[in-house]
Amino acid sequence: MIRGLLLGILILSLCAGCDEARSKFDAAQRDEQFQYADGALKKYFDIVQNHKDSDMAGPAKDRLFEVLKSRTREFTFLDAKSKEVLDYFATASPESKIGKTARELEAKTKFRDELTKKFEPFFDKMRIEDYTELQPFFATKVEDKQNDDLIDKIARREARGAGLLIQGYRFIDFLVEGPDRAGMIVARQEYYPESGTTGEVKYNIHCSKGLAGWVIASMVPASAHETKAR
Numbered sequence: 001m002i003r004g005l006l007l008g009i010l011i012l013s014l015c016a017g018c019d020e021a022r023s024k025f026d027a028a029q030r031d032e033q034f035q036y037a038d039g040a041l042k043k044y045f046d047i048v049q050n051h052k053d054s055d056m057a058g059p060a061k062d063r064l065f066e067v068l069k070s071r072t073r074e075f076t077f078l079d080a081k082s083k084e085v086l087d088y089f090a091t092a093s094p095e096s097k098i099g100k101t102a103r104e105l106e107a108k109t110k111f112r113d114e115l116t117k118k119f120e121p122f123f124d125k126m127r128i129e130d131y132t133e134l135q136p137f138f139a140t141k142v143e144d145k146q147n148d149d150l151i152d153k154i155a156r157r158e159a160r161g162a163g164l165l166i167q168g169y170r171f172i173d174f175l176v177e178g179p180d181r182a183g184m185i186v187a188r189q190e191y192y193p194e195s196g197t198t199g200e201v202k203y204n205i206h207c208s209k210g211l212a213g214w215v216i217a218s219m220v221p222a223s224a225h226e227t228k229a230r
Contacts (some may be wrong), residue, residue: 021054037071123169165191180209
């Protein structure tokens with residue numbers, strides 16, 4: 001009799017948990033409907049964490065992925081809550097869509113940090129017109145015409161001689177093109193004294209990796225697709 005009573009209590013508890021999960025899921029759906037992504041994110045995440053055995057856990061994971069994707073602009077802009085969710089799935093559910101995305105983002109972050117560390121000093125030199133000790137950034141001699149032309153394009157030496165001011169460079173994105181090939185979307189911020197206006201020109205700087213590490217290979221204007229929503 002006691003065993004049956006305990007079983008009944010357990011069933012009632014599970015049913016209550018299912019009802020609570022359903023209620024939270026419905027509330028999250030309403031948040032989505034009214035474009036309140038923050039509220040939907042928190043409620044779906046709550047279901048995944050605290051109602052793992054509920055029938056709503058699976059649908060909550062699916063919706064959580066879509067909310068995260070739209071809320072972060074394809075995982076480009078991560079706030080603290082989005083990062084918390086991704087970190088949780090990377091450990092608790094690494095084979096889920098969110099878990100796989102989290103691991104991909106982690107790998108991309110390491111890749112970005114590696115390229116930033118390598119090339120930030122190069123762009124600092126371009127900004128202050130210091131053209132010494134540039135060999136580590138190129139596979140062949142700096143004096144080679146191809147490399148000299150690249151430096152001219154990046155630093156705009158001729159235009160600066162005519163009055164153009166380069167205010168700085170900023171990294172916009174990093175593109176993995178293969179195990180030994182990559183692209184950096186870099187924006188050059190310019191000031192035009194004659195008109196008193198500023199502008200920004202974006203380039204995709206192609207890099208290759210050899211025995212000496214990453215080096216600059218070529219550059220082309222960045223396409224609209226590469227710079228969209230960044």
